[in-house]
Amino acid sequence: MRHLIPAAIAAAAFACFCATVPAGAADETVKIGIPVGLSGANSVVAPSVVQAAKLAAQEINDKGGIMGRKIDLVVADDGSGADGAVKAFTSLIFQDHVNVIITMETSAARNAGLPVVARGKTPFLYTSYYEGRSCSPYLYVDAWVPDQQVASIVDYFMKEKGAKTFFLAGSDYAFGRGMLEFTHKYITAHGGKVVAEEYLPMDASDWTPVLSKLRADHPDALITSTAGGAPNVTLTKQLRAAGINVLFGNLGVDEGTAKAIGPDAAGVYISQSYLTTIADPQNQAFKAGLEKMFGSDMKTPNDLSEPEYDGIYLYKAAVEKAGSFNEAKVLSELGKVSFTGPRGTITMDKQHHAPLTMYLGQVQQDGSVKVIQTFKNVDPGQQCPKLKS
Amino acid sequence: MAILFLDIITTASILFVVAAGLLIVFGVLKIINFAHGGFLTIGGYAALVTTQLHWNPWMALPVALLAGLVLGAVVELLVVRPLYARPLDAILATWGLSIVVVQMITIAFGRGTNFVQSPVQGAIPIAGDTYSLYRLIMLGVAIILGAVMIGILQGTRLGLTARAVIMNENLSRSLGINSGLVRFATFSIGSGLAALAGALITPLLSVDPLMGVPWLLNAFMLVMVSGTSLISLGAACVVLGGAQVAISTYSSPVLGALSIVVLAAVLLRIRPAGFARA
Numbered sequence: 001m002r003h004l005i006p007a008a009i010a011a012a013a014f015a016c017f018c019a020t021v022p023a024g025a026a027d028e029t030v031k032i033g034i035p036v037g038l039s040g041a042n043s044v045v046a047p048s049v050v051q052a053a054k055l056a057a058q059e060i061n062d063k064g065g066i067m068g069r070k071i072d073l074v075v076a077d078d079g080s081g082a083d084g085a086v087k088a089f090t091s092l093i094f095q096d097h098v099n100v101i102i103t104m105e106t107s108a109a110r111n112a113g114l115p116v117v118a119r120g121k122t123p124f125l126y127t128s129y130y131e132g133r134s135c136s137p138y139l140y141v142d143a144w145v146p147d148q149q150v151a152s153i154v155d156y157f158m159k160e161k162g163a164k165t166f167f168l169a170g171s172d173y174a175f176g177r178g179m180l181e182f183t184h185k186y187i188t189a190h191g192g193k194v195v196a197e198e199y200l201p202m203d204a205s206d207w208t209p210v211l212s213k214l215r216a217d218h219p220d221a222l223i224t225s226t227a228g229g230a231p232n233v234t235l236t237k238q239l240r241a242a243g244i245n246v247l248f249g250n251l252g253v254d255e256g257t258a259k260a261i262g263p264d265a266a267g268v269y270i271s272q273s274y275l276t277t278i279a280d281p282q283n284q285a286f287k288a289g290l291e292k293m294f295g296s297d298m299k300t301p302n303d304l305s306e307p308e309y310d311g312i313y314l315y316k317a318a319v320e321k322a323g324s325f326n327e328a329k330v331l332s333e334l335g336k337v338s339f340t341g342p343r344g345t346i347t348m349d350k351q352h353h354a355p356l357t358m359y360l361g362q363v364q365q366d367g368s369v370k371v372i373q374t375f376k377n378v379d380p381g382q383q384c385p386k387l388k389s
Numbered sequence: 390m391a392i393l394f395l396d397i398i399t400t401a402s403i404l405f406v407v408a409a410g411l412l413i414v415f416g417v418l419k420i421i422n423f424a425h426g427g428f429l430t431i432g433g434y435a436a437l438v439t440t441q442l443h444w445n446p447w448m449a450l451p452v453a454l455l456a457g458l459v460l461g462a463v464v465e466l467l468v469v470r471p472l473y474a475r476p477l478d479a480i481l482a483t484w485g486l487s488i489v490v491v492q493m494i495t496i497a498f499g500r501g502t503n504f505v506q507s508p509v510q511g512a513i514p515i516a517g518d519t520y521s522l523y524r525l526i527m528l529g530v531a532i533i534l535g536a537v538m539i540g541i542l543q544g545t546r547l548g549l550t551a552r553a554v555i556m557n558e559n560l561s562r563s564l565g566i567n568s569g570l571v572r573f574a575t576f577s578i579g580s581g582l583a584a585l586a587g588a589l590i591t592p593l594l595s596v597d598p599l600m601g602v603p604w605l606l607n608a609f610m611l612v613m614v615s616g617t618s619l620i621s622l623g624a625a626c627v628v629l630g631g632a633q634v635a636i637s638t639y640s641s642p643v644l645g646a647l648s649i650v651v652l653a654a655v656l657l658r659i660r661p662a663g664f665a666r667a
Contacts, residue, residue: 039500039597044502200642203603204646212638233502238593241523241593242521
C-alpha cells in the first residue's frame with residue numbers, strides 16, 4: 001500500500017502538468033507501444049510488423065484518428081528476449097505512458113512483459129501466434145494457438161502422406177516447447193509415434209547434433225518449431241546442406257522468412273492464418289497500402305505482421321465502443337468488438353482468443369506458398385477457462 | 390558412429406579457425422583481445438557485402454582477410470599501442486572497441502539477420518550416409534591454416550622474431566628485435582584471421598551484429614586452456630569440441646552449448662597449464 005502513495009503523487013503531478021498546457025487537447029495523441037525484436041532472433045520479421053503498424057496508424061490518422069486523437073506509435077527494441085522485454089515494457093508503460101501495447105514478440109518476451117503490463121494495468125494486445133494458454137485479464141490475442149494450427153499439418157502428413165513416425169525439433173523456450181508438447185500429444189493420440197523431441201538453445205545456430213540424431217532415427221516426417229526468424233533459416237540451410245530429405249512441416253515459419261531462406265525452403269509445409277495470396281478485397285487493399293507507403297522498402301507481409309494491423313483496428317473499435325480511453329473500459333470491450341481485415345472478420349471472444357481461418361500451404365521453389373487446404377473459422381479451444389470474457 | 394566422428398572433427402575445425410587469431414595475439418601481446426568477436430563480425434559482413442555485390446562467394450575470404458588486416462592495423466596504432474604497459478586497461482579497451490564495432494555495424498547494416506551465399510552447396514556421400522560438403526571443407530581449411538601458421542612461426546625470420554618476443558620480450562628487445570613492430574604485425578594478422586574466420590563460418594549460419602559474441606566466449610576459453618601453442622589449441626578444440634558434440638548428441642544440445650566453458654573452467658582448476666606443456 002505504501003508504495004502506492006508516491007505513485008499517486010506522481011500521477012497527480014502528471015495530471016496537473018497536463019492541465020497547465022492549454023494546447024494539450026488538440027495535440028493529444030493516443031500512444032500505442034510496440035516492443036518488438038528489432039535485434040536477435042526476431043529481427044528477420046520485426047520490420048514487417050512495424051510496417052503493418054505504421055500502415056494501420058496512417059490509415060486511421062487520415063480518417064481523423066481514434067475518437068479525434070491521432071495515433072502515435074512508440075517502437076522499442078526488446079532484443080527478442082526476456083531481459084530486453086522487461087526494459088522495453090517498463091520504459092513504454094512508465095516513461096512514455098502508452099495507452100496500449102500492441103505487438104508481436106517471442107513468448108519469452110511476452111511472458112517477461114506480462115507482469116509489467118499488470119503493474120501498469122495497460123491493455124496488451126498480443127499479435128503473434130504462440131504456444132497457447134497464456135492468460136491474464138490484460139492480455140488479448142488475435143493470432144493462432146496450437147489447437148488451431150498443429151492438427152492441419154499432422155492430419156495431412158498422416159492421412160495423405162502415410163507418415164507414422166515423427167521427429168520433433170525446436171528452440172528451447174516457451175513457444176518451441178509448448179508447440180511441440182502439444183504436437184507430441186496430438187500425434188500420440190492419433191496413433192502416430194514420436195521418435196524424438198529435441199531442443200536447441202534459442203540463440204544457438206549450429207544444429208549439427210539434432211541433424212545427426214535425425215539421420216540416425218529415419219523418421220517419416222520432421223516437425224519443427226523454432227523462434228521466428230534466424231533459427232528457422234539456419235536449421236533449414238543446414239538440413240539441406242546435410243542432404244537430408246524428409247517430409248518437413250514447420251510450425252514456426254512465416255511466409256516472409258520462408259522467402260528469406262530461398263530455394264532451401266522449397267517443399268516445406270506450413271499452416272498459417274494469413275498468406276499474401278488470400279484473395280479478399282481487404283487483403284488487396286492491405287498489400288496495396290503497404291506498397292504505396294514503403295515502395296521498394298516494403299517487407300513481405302506475413303502471419304506475424306498482419307495481425308498487428310488487425311490489432312490496431314481492434315483497439316480502435318474497442319475504444320470507440322467504450323467511448324473512452326480508460327484502460328479498464330477498453331479491456332472489457334476488447335473481447336466483444338470485431339474487425340474485418342485481410343484475414344476475414346476477427347473477434348477475440350473465445351476466452352481472450354479468436355477463431356481463425358487456417359491455411360495449409362507448401363512453400364514453392366520461388367518462395368511463394370501454395371494453399372493445399374483451407375479450414376474455416378477454427379476454434380481456439382479452451383485457452384483460458386478461468387477468465388470471464 | 391562415422392557421422393559422430395565427422396561432427397566432432399568438423400566442429401573442432403570450426404573452433405580452431407575461430408580461435409587461432411585470438412591465440413597468436415594472446416601469445417605475443419599477452420592480452421586477450423576482446424574485440425576478436427567484433428573482427429569476426431566484420432568478416433561476416435564482408436561476406437555479406439560480397440554476396441550483395443554478386444561476386445563469387447569465395448571472394449568473401451580475401452575481402453574479409455584484407456578488411457581484418459587493415460582495421461587491425463589501425464586499431465593497434467590508435468587503441469592498443471598506447472596501452473601496452475597496462476594490459477588490464479588494454480583488455481577493457483578492446484572490450485569497449487567490440488561494442489563500438491557492433492554499433493557501427495548496426496548503423497551501417499541495421500540490426501537484422503542476413504544470409505550469405507554459400508560457395509558450395511549440398512552434401513556428399515560418406516560411409517553409407519551423406520555429409521555437408523561445406524563442413525568437410527572447413528576441416529581442410531583448419532588443417533591448412535594450422536600448417537601455414539606453424540610453418541611461418543617455425544620456418545621464417547618473422548616467426549623466429551615472434552617466438553623470441555613470445556618467450557621473453559625484454560631479452561629479445563635487447564638483442565635488437567623491434568618488438569613494437571612484431572606486436573603491430575601480430576595484432577594485425579590476428580584481426581585478419583578473426584575476420585577470415587567470420588567469413589568462413591557464415592555460410593553455415595546467419596549474419597547479425599551480435600554474431601561474434603558466442604564465438605568469443607568459446608574461443609576465449611579454448612585459448613585459456615591452450616596457452617600459446619597452436620598444437621595445444623588443436624588438441625583443446627578436438628577434446629572440448631568433441632565433448633560438446635557428444636554431450637549435445639547423447640544428452641541435450643542445451644547442455645552441450647555450455648560444455649566448452651564449463652569443462653575449460655574445470656580443467657584449469659585441476660591443471661592450470663591446460664593443454665600446454667607446463
